[in-house]
Amino acid sequence: MASMMFTDCSSSTTSRLIHFNRRNGTFLLRRRVDQLRLQTTASGRGCNLSIRSSSSLTPAISADTKSEATAKVIDGKAVAKKIRDEITIEVSRMKESIGVVPGLAVILVGDRKDSATYVRNKKKACESVGIKSFEVRLSEDSSEEEVLKSVSGFNDDPCVHGILVQLPLPSHMDEQNILNAVSIEKDVDGFHPLNIGRLAMRGREPLFVPCTPKGCIELLHRYNIEIKGKRAVVIGRSNIVGMPAALLLQREDATVSIIHSRTKNPEEITREADIIISAVGVPNMVRGSWIKPGAVIIDVGINPVEDASAPRGYRLVGDICYEEACKVASAITPVPGGVGPMTIAMLLSNTLTSAKRIHNFQ
Amino acid sequence: MASMMFTDCSSSTTSRLIHFNRRNGTFLLRRRVDQLRLQTTASGRGCNLSIRSSSSLTPAISADTKSEATAKVIDGKAVAKKIRDEITIEVSRMKESIGVVPGLAVILVGDRKDSATYVRNKKKACESVGIKSFEVRLSEDSSEEEVLKSVSGFNDDPCVHGILVQLPLPSHMDEQNILNAVSIEKDVDGFHPLNIGRLAMRGREPLFVPCTPKGCIELLHRYNIEIKGKRAVVIGRSNIVGMPAALLLQREDATVSIIHSRTKNPEEITREADIIISAVGVPNMVRGSWIKPGAVIIDVGINPVEDASAPRGYRLVGDICYEEACKVASAITPVPGGVGPMTIAMLLSNTLTSAKRIHNFQ
Numbered sequence: 126m127a128s129m130m131f132t133d134c135s136s137s138t139t140s141r142l143i144h145f146n147r148r149n150g151t152f153l154l155r156r157r158v159d160q161l162r163l164q165t166t167a168s169g170r171g172c173n174l175s176i177r178s179s180s181s182l183t184p185a186i187s188a189d190t191k192s193e194a195t196a197k198v199i200d201g202k203a204v205a206k207k208i209r210d211e212i213t214i215e216v217s218r219m220k221e222s223i224g225v226v227p228g229l230a231v232i233l234v235g236d237r238k239d240s241a242t243y244v245r246n247k248k249k250a251c252e253s254v255g256i257k258s259f260e261v262r263l264s265e266d267s268s269e270e271e272v273l274k275s276v277s278g279f280n281d282d283p284c285v286h287g288i289l290v291q292l293p294l295p296s297h298m299d300e301q302n303i304l305n306a307v308s309i310e311k312d313v314d315g316f317h318p319l320n321i322g323r324l325a326m327r328g329r330e331p332l333f334v335p336c337t338p339k340g341c342i343e344l345l346h347r348y349n350i351e352i353k354g355k356r357a358v359v360i361g362r363s364n365i366v367g368m369p370a371a372l373l374l375q376r377e378d379a380t381v382s383i384i385h386s387r388t389k390n391p392e393e394i395t396r397e398a399d400i401i402i403s404a405v406g407v408p409n410m411v412r413g414s415w416i417k418p419g420a421v422i423i424d425v426g427i428n429p430v431e432d433a434s435a436p437r438g439y440r441l442v443g444d445i446c447y448e449e450a451c452k453v454a455s456a457i458t459p460v461p462g463g464v465g466p467m468t469i470a471m472l473l474s475n476t477l478t479s480a481k482r483i484h485n486f487q
Numbered sequence: 488m489a490s491m492m493f494t495d496c497s498s499s500t501t502s503r504l505i506h507f508n509r510r511n512g513t514f515l516l517r518r519r520v521d522q523l524r525l526q527t528t529a530s531g532r533g534c535n536l537s538i539r540s541s542s543s544l545t546p547a548i549s550a551d552t553k554s555e556a557t558a559k560v561i562d563g564k565a566v567a568k569k570i571r572d573e574i575t576i577e578v579s580r581m582k583e584s585i586g587v588v589p590g591l592a593v594i595l596v597g598d599r600k601d602s603a604t605y606v607r608n609k610k611k612a613c614e615s616v617g618i619k620s621f622e623v624r625l626s627e628d629s630s631e632e633e634v635l636k637s638v639s640g641f642n643d644d645p646c647v648h649g650i651l652v653q654l655p656l657p658s659h660m661d662e663q664n665i666l667n668a669v670s671i672e673k674d675v676d677g678f679h680p681l682n683i684g685r686l687a688m689r690g691r692e693p694l695f696v697p698c699t700p701k702g703c704i705e706l707l708h709r710y711n712i713e714i715k716g717k718r719a720v721v722i723g724r725s726n727i728v729g730m731p732a733a734l735l736l737q738r739e740d741a742t743v744s745i746i747h748s749r750t751k752n753p754e755e756i757t758r759e760a761d762i763i764i765s766a767v768g769v770p771n772m773v774r775g776s777w778i779k780p781g782a783v784i785i786d787v788g789i790n791p792v793e794d795a796s797a798p799r800g801y802r803l804v805g806d807i808c809y810e811e812a813c814k815v816a817s818a819i820t821p822v823p824g825g826v827g828p829m830t831i832a833m834l835l836s837n838t839l840t841s842a843k844r845i846h847n848f849q
Binding site: 317318319321328329353354356362364368375378381382388389 | 679681684686687725734744
């Protein structure tokens with residue numbers, strides 16, 4: 126048995142669990158994340174997936190894959206730590222200069238254990254950098270009006286600079302209606318269509334950039350990886366990762382292609398890429414043979430696969446077959462410890478940005 | 488001497504003239520349209536451009552280019568006529584059923600001859616399908632407040648279902664401020680960031696799709712050209728054509744790559760494409776050797792090039808070298824008579840859609 130999940134990419138969404146269907150051997154997507162139409166049987170160590178694909182998987186770069194690992198490891202954990210340290214300094218400077226402490230509010234409805242864990246982690250992260258956190262917990266049977274009232278309260282609260290509504294909401298509520306109620310000036314997730322539109326348009330600036338894609342680009346920047354003029358391939362076109370990641374790469378003058386579930390022979394396209402960002406949620410999908418020698422790989426997928434030797438019976442792998450990719454790529458993010466820690470760092474960054482903008486603090 | 492222009496892609500923008508600079512032999516972009524960094528000397532008939540490119544232009548498909556033209560001509564003029572006939576019937580049905588006539592308002596500021604021509608053409612097109620047109624003309628030295636007052640008047644006018652502010656506005660006005668004042672429910676150009684954001688997001692629907700890219704996709708639909716699963720390349724990433732065209736192709740499940748001025752070896756990417764939409768404004772840029780045999784070509788560029796034998800001393804050519812492309816592609820839009828006539832047809836279509844939505848008429 127294998128199951129896959131994404132990290133809490135939206136900062137406010139729950140885990141995007143994608144369960145392996147025992148009966149027909151396919152993966153089912155519970156939420157909005159794209160999936161390439163591959164059948165995988167992920168088990169044990171390595172990248173031993175049986176992948177049905179219309180094209181040959183014969184490694185085009187077999188000479189390279191036989192050699193030892195040479196890729197630089199992009200250490201997301203260390204970068205995220207550094208960013209949190211920078212945020213701590215800025216929060217402190219802001220407090221000392223104008224007496225304002227950035228504040229992040231989270232609205233949690235119902236008793237989902239995973240949601241509660243995410244909210245707790247965000248609270249801890251806020252505390253660690255000096256951002257004040259606010260929380261409203263409502264019971265599962267609350268009315269939509271009660272949630273809207275909480276949103277409205279935080280919209281009006283000058284101590285709150287960012288608002289997250291933890292998803293999923295109970296099924297009797299209109300999610301879009303509630304999310305639309307969040308003031309665009311405090312929508313630190315950056316998922317509002319107005320923000321996405323500004324992200325897509327040249328000459329316009331979004332108020333917030335969605336946290337996970339922002340984290341991906343930040344990793345490239347911090348490792349001085351040039352984006353301009355490069356060919357970039359984004360695997361997955363979800364609203365929360367793939368699509369905004371593609372828009373961000375394009376803003377930085379990459380030539381971008383987006384691969385998704387309807388793409389034929391995706392490996393032919395990835396092989397052209399100088400930069401690959403994968404956010405599809407299929408363990409070890411991208412093999413060494415899919416990668417151009419010297420490419421840079423950003424792996425957003427965090428997929429638990431069965432592993433009897435692991436303490437919990439599973440281990441986490443990315444969308445990229447790390448063992449193989451290491452021998453071909455010039456740089457790669459590990460899973461875990463790559464993009465994962467960046468999401469929450471970017472959420473803190475967006476909250477700080479919001480507070481600075483609202484208080485016109487440079 | 489050669490100069491290039493786009494059609495009035497935005498429905499409300501002026502001609503996007505891109506003038507040939509006699510001194511240094513380069514093309515200057517007056518407006519937002521992207522340009523690939525090519526130097527061209529377009530003159531006479533055929534596609535005899537001298538193009539500086541980092542890669543060889545040796546035709547990869549010389550066998551095909553030597554053969555006779557085989558591409559089906561995508562007749563935009565005929566399709567646009569058909570759409571206008573369909574709109575005429577719908578406008579008439581709406582009037583008879585609920586007594587409402589769709590209305591389009593145009594605000595023209597200043598005395599630019601080209602802008603006046605565009606406004607006149609739109610008025611004529613409205614009349615031909617039974618849409619009521621409204622017009623406000625303001626002098627060049629009007630204040631921004633006066634323009635905003637006109638916008639506000641049309642926003643509140645129940646007879647008006649679409650509003651266009653003809654661009655460019657005089658330089659003393661804040662264009663973005665004025666455009667943002669147009670009610671999103673009447674923004675028939677579809678350029679509002681909220682619309683673009685919805686266009687980019689899966690599961691969201693824009694109120695309006697920008698006219699020229701909508702026209703491109705409509706041509707593909709009307710000619711039963713499959714988009715799903717195809718590789719599509721968009722040349723140019725302007726807010727008004729390239730970017731929304733890419734988003735539309737992606738919504739229809741194409742695998743999309745966007746080429747722009749920073750793309751290296753664009754011909755390598757176009758050669759992979761089943762569908763090419765070019766909106767870059769460089770005459771005859773895309774040669775036969777850039778095109779995969781059997782590809783479908785949608786040419787948005789309308790570029791006047793010097794031609795002593797033509798009555799006006801120039802003729803119009805597209806971004807695609809038509810003579811060469813005809814021998815390689817399976818279908819192609821001519822210039823003129825391809826995408827051009829579709830833009831205004833889509834503007835009328837958007838106005839009708841708006842009126843139907845406002846009056847809840849199916």
